[in-house]
Amino acid sequence: MEEKWMVAAKRADFNGLGKKLGIDPVIVRLIRNRDVFSEEDTAVLPDGRTLAEEKIEKYIRGSLKDLYDPHLMKDMDKGCAVILSAIREGLKIRIIGDYDIDGIMSSYILLTGLKEIGADVDVRIPERIRDGYGLNENLVRQAAEDGVNLMVTCDNGIAAAAQIALANSLGMRAVVTDHHAVPFADHEEGEPGTEGMEKTEEGKRREYLLPPAEAVINPHRADDAYPFEGLCGAGVAFKLVSALFDEVLTDAAYAVKKKEDYLQFVAIATIGDVMELKDENRILVREGLKRLHRTENPGLLELIRQNGIEKEAVDVYHIGFVIGPCLNASGRLDTAERALEMLCAKTVEEAAVLAGDLVSLNASRKEMTIQGAEKAISMVEEGPMRCDRVLVVYLPDCHESLAGIIAGRLKEHYNRPSFVFTDADGADENGEPMVKGSGRSIETYSMYEELCKCKDLMTKFGGHPMAAGVSLPKEKLDQLRRELNGNCTLTEEQMTPKVTIDVPMPLSYIREDLIRQLEVLKPFGNGNPKPLFAQSGMMVRNPRVFGKNRNVCKMKLVAEDGCSMDAVMFGDGDEFIDYVQSHRRISVIYYPGIDTWQGRNSLQVTVTSYR
Structure with missing residues (x-):
């Protein structure tokens, strides 16, 4: 796929800041490119530092003391009061989680956290196929039959107004903890009751629709002044448990230890749910990884061991592409309560069996995903969708739990917003068969807002700008495809993948101490990408292809100044060699590193793009 290369052009006093902070100016430039500070952050603080210096220091050295007070979150105190009242009265509490990695971690944090302070609590995680996403009527009625007095949602609930109203009518109270976008309805300017509502760019008045719960804890609330809205569901659950511990646990040191024990689970959820690693998330993930490296949780230990990873080496990559998929596989092909059971296992023997099941499920999931993605791409290539700007693919035989993964593969392959639908159980009120789908988006297309424009077609939908879940009658699927494409304003430029080069930097500038300094930028991930450098006019010497799939190519790069x-x-090694054989010199985008072999270190770059 054609790429558009761009060089980040953000300005600041890189040399001056680097000298003050004792870091290479290139590192300052990389931090500036991630919008950690701006050129205008020149105000001098009481301690003599500028605002820019303070922000850089927090980015590099931010610690647990820099986390925000959970009580700043709207309805946090109210939610704590409701839960503590239920605990004091000995009432039964039920947690309603979600079947993905974030929902599993959120459920674990709330379940064990509430038990720690004496709650009579259990948990239900919806089954993806039987229940669908989030709180539904069956779960509500079952809770009432089981004598539940208080329901606490995690990683869901913000769009469950009808279900929570039902719970209220059955004599149950509810506390919602969520991080998804708040549903809204747009009204025409001047309609009665719209005074004071937020005004949209289209000139309408936007009403945010909160569920009728006792407390709705979600940093995305329009009336929430919490400093950071990018938490995942487990992050919000962690904040709630932290606030509860502050009120209940009298031994301050013990309370701190218990809270810090949860950081590893928050880190896993934040990475697995692909949240931006900015601000508070950056601290939660960095500190969580430290604790994961010395985890004592039998379930995590066994899952790490059975995937052949050294505990002390677990990083963002392993969570995103090894551990996370195993946890998600339980909710996709079986029940996510199996993953939760593994996390709650008390012995290594018990955990080993459950971890082995998750590893096996993930292997099956991989094979099914490959087959589904190949079929989806074939349908786009051979059908009328080839020119669509929003891809809507129907795979009737696809396991519905894999629809989102396959949609992600389509999005990556074509760099277009993509939906994958499959047959679902049940029918609508007219007896029409239903389909369910998942969507994955690109940065320039807000999937949730675009679905809101077609909401009359769907029986249920939810999500955020980058991903969504949808249910609708099968007969309306073609109409959804037409409307999404008819409303779409994406240009060819917006659909061309962009690669942002941080610094055009010659190989001769690469030094081992600079590479060591790059470590302060970690953890890398969404919102804090691995830095990319570039140099043109490179000659490729002695390229050699390795690997079972011939997907590794080693070579020597020689710059025009003679530095090699x-x-x-x-990637495709043979394709690369064909390319360099027909081009005397090429431009490369790269990331520098240190290759260690037999105890010796040598500088090496990893080429990520070329032309």
């Missing part, structure tokens, strides 16, 4: 360095590229 070992390099490696992961």
Whole structure:
């Protein structure tokens, strides 16, 4: 796929800040490119530092003391009061979680956290196929039959107004903890009752629709002044449990230890739910990884061991592409309560069996995903969708739990918003069969807002700008495809993948101490990408292809000034060699590193793009 290369052009006094902070100016430039500070952050603080210096220091050295007070979150105190009242009265509490990695971690944090302070609490995680996403009527009625007095949602609930109203009518109270977008309805300017509502760019008045719960804890609330809205569901659950511990646990040191024990689970959820690693999330993930490296949780220990990873080496990659998929596989092909059971296991023997099941499920999921993605791409290539700007693919035989993954593969392949639908159980009120689908988006297309424009077609939908879930009658699927494409304003430029180069930097500038300094930028991930450098006019010497799939190419890069360095590229090795044989010099985008072999260190760059 054609790429558009762009060089980040954000300005600041890189040399001056680097000198003050004792870091290379290149590191300051990389931090500036991630919008950690701006050129205008020149105000001098009481301690003599500028605002820019303070922000850089927090980015580099932010610690647990820099986390925000959970009580700043709207309805946090109210939610704590409701839960503590239920505990004091000995009432039965039920947690309603979700079947993905964030929902599993959220459920674990709330379940064990509430038990820690004496709650009579259990948990239900909806089954993806039987129940669908989030709180539904069956779960509400079952809770009432089981004598539940208070329901606490996590990673869901913000769009469950009808279900929570039903719970209220059955004599139950509810506390919602969620991080998804708040549903809204737009009204025409001047309609009665719209005074004071937020005004949209289209000139309408937007009404945010909160569920009728005792407390709605969600940093995305329009009336929430919490400093950071990017938490995942487990992050919000962690904030609630932290606030509860502050009120209940009298031993301050013990309370701190218990709270810090949860950081590893928050880190896993934040990475697995692909949240931006900015601000508070950056601290939660960095500190969580430290604790994960010395985890004593039998379930995590066994899952790490059975995937062949050293506990001390677990990083963002392993969570995103190894551990996370195993946890998600339970909710996709079986029940997510199996993953929760593994996390709650008391012995290594018990955990080993459950972890082995998750590893096996993930292997099956991988094979099914490959087959589904190949079929979806074939349908786009051979059908009328090839020119669509929003892809809507119907795979009737696809396991519905894999629809989102396959939609993600389509999005990556075509760089277009993509939906994958499959047959669902049940029918609408007219007896029409239903389909369920998942969507994955690109940065320039807000999936949730675009679905809101078609909401009359759907029986249920939810999500955020980058992903969504949808249910609708099968007969309306073609109409949804037409409307999404008819409303779509994406241009060819917006659909061309962009690669942002942080610094055009010659190989001769790469030094081992600079590479060591790059470590302060970690953890890398969504919102804090691995830095990319570029140099043109490179000659490729002695390229050699390795690997079972011939997807590793090693070579030596030689710059025009004669500087040379070992390099490696992961991708189609034969295609790369064909390209360099027909081009005397090429431009490369790369990331520098240190290759250690037999105890010796040498500089090496990893080529990520070339032309």
